[in-house]
Amino acid sequence: MSTTLSLNTVGLGLRRALLDELLDAPAGTFDFLECAPDNWIGVGGRYGEALQTLSSRHPITCHGLSLSLGGMAPLDDTFLARTRRFLDRHRVTLYSEHLSYCADDGHLYDLMPIPFTEEAIHHVAARIRQVQDALGRRIAVENVSYYAAPYQAMAEVDFVSAVLDEADCDLLLDVNNVYVNAINHGYDARAFLARMPSARIASYHIAGHYDEADDLKVDTHGAPVKDDVWSLLAAAYAAHGVRPTLLERDFNFPPLSELAAEVQRIRDLQAAQAIGRTQATHG
Template sequence: MTQCDLPRFGGFGLGMRSPHYPAYLSGEAPVDFVEIISENFMGAGGRPLYTLDKVRERYPVAMHGVSMSIGSADGLKGDYLARLKQLADRIDPLWVSDHLCWTGIDGFNAHDLLPLPYTAEALDMAAANIALAQDLLERPLLIENPSSYISFADDVMPEWAFLAELAERTGCYLLLDINNIHVSATNHGFDAMTYIDAIPVSRVRQIHLAGHSAGRDGLLIDTHDHPVPDPVWALYAKAIRRFGDVAVMIERDDDIPPLEELIAELDIARRLAGLVESAAA
């Protein structure tokens, strides 16, 4: 596809989760946008699409997928991309995003975001898949950095270099998940700020914030079932200083609290961004 600029959108939003549908349908939720899980709305019709159409009348919507399988050696699935495009054309989202991962092979779906080796071969494959998806969707993608629990002996570059090169080759944009950076940095022992400083500022359009859980032997697990913890807030403040006015969203996918609690968390994100902006003035 012809590379095109994706305008910045600097709002603060939440994931559209079913316990909070009434507030979104009424327009009473004090957010600047909502983010949906794309696959939840890729059916032919019914209540999910009706609900989304009504919410879209009141809020901008970002589409976030979990099944594109950008890193798949099988290539992308045409039927999936066709249904994704149909949804995107219907709601005219802020953007469409997915993860730097693979989710299955030979028709098997692991229902998990599986890691890639950071090799030249994997880079070529992921770049080709992103280029194909962007051509078929007729819009640029945002690619999200995953959380990581293992590394590969064949890695020839760090994740941040891999992402930066993908953006350079394909013209895609980046969704920077601050919690995932913290989780991976803790699990692998690298400096989170080294990661953030290596990401091209011009390619970042969205930031995710979330909580995580502690596993065995000090391993952190990206579970999205806790409030955003202090180390992630601290890293977010540093990130927003570098990337400026981008969309910021809190993810909560399990143990979902009342909307008021998530709004209070979102207000922390607003306040920290405001402090950074004031300090830079």
Template sequence: MASLQEIRGAGLGLKRELIPQLKQQHGTALLEYLQFVEIAPENWIGAGGKYAVELEWFAQRYPMACHGLCLSLGGPDPLNVAFLSQLKQFLSDFEIPIYTEHLSYCSDASHGYMYDLLPIPFTEEAVHYVAQRIRQTQDILEQRIAVENTSFYVQAPISEMDEVSFINAVLSEADCNLHLDINNVYVNSVNFGFDAYAFLNQMPAERIVYGHMAGHLQVAPNLLVDTHGEAIITPVWQLLAHAYQTLGNFPTLLERDSHIPALKVVMQEVDQIHAYQQLAASHTDKAT
């Protein structure tokens, strides 16, 4: 097993469709700038056979981050403590330093898991509720987690503050970290008509553990859907450049979850993330 390593540079979400190509190309120029990978723990906890062997192979070669899918931090049901116990052991077994989850909810007792990320009302009551659940999660895992700003398509019916104020209030009260999704900021800015650059300017740089980049689908001029199945568009790249300029040169990972092309095509976007990071680093060096 590889020793615990810091998440840095440019990364890629580890999809099983890409595993044969990633193993074949390991050590070649194609993967020169791939520095970490991300997995959804729900898809790997308890995996046996060839999947267990594959996970071990990657754990020995790349730092890993875990990005959860089903904890439902904003949901009405009690936290899944049994899952968190499994997760704690999994993070320890594979020496994974980071666990993040969505700042949303995806389940309730009457409907089970809804396989979508639903918005939490932006209220003081919700801040206290979600922060308490994050603290409970951190107590069980015995480590800080990070929460990701999520994309959504309809606002919760009751809101007392805007999204950025809600995120900051949760981060402060829960004393947790931030998983900053650049595409989600852009998607929500179009869907709900706010300034994405002003949003980023209000993010707490010191809490960012890493970022996400992804593509989305434009359904209408004012409706974008976060599919992770399209190429990243220029305005989202520009937003990433602004984030590096204002918030620092944080690790950033490419999500590609559907319509996955050949690894050579996927790596073009990973390499572009690396190029933006190098540009931000050069600007920092010049400034000092």
């Protein structure tokens, strides 16, 4: 089995609540699975066997939760070494983490926003380079949703781009997070997308969110993807091209058939973008 993802692939999150359905899923339901190694390292028994079975059948990507790239405490070298062994064991070619911090004298169990400052750019970029050295591979960082900004000396789009450049890493572009932040902080989502560096985009995430109010959206990963976010994914494809795209769902799991329908919608958007580009080339 090849572990290299082609651009027009669609994945699902590997969640324990979905294990039985993922194991029994018909061929072609999804192209790859994504897991958080933090939740699977050292897991044995039935769950460990299920993970091994799934990783033998499907490419696995990994999305970390606890490196705390923006934090002040030293990176956990022991955890990084264990993560590297996990990635090697499951032949993981795409590993990503959040452009945030999640620990301060203990785990905060949330993704906290980093100040958008020059000092923070240098600090985070140095830590990303350290992680890449420890893991022996290039990583991607994800733009995160945030609800309060500790300090913004520059726009979010400029901060993200500067970190990518200085760290020389890739971007996991979370389209739902762009939408949520654009509504909550009053900027243009499509303009933000347009300024992202195409060459650094390794993959996309898409997910559902909760509408608290017209001007307050909460990134939950617990609902179907909204129409406005589907439109934004199409805009991302148009601006930057198709990349491997993951449908995130963390709770309120519907039957796998409903998730498969959303996977098919992503496939349809990818196909439409390919047709559009072909027509533009030969038109």
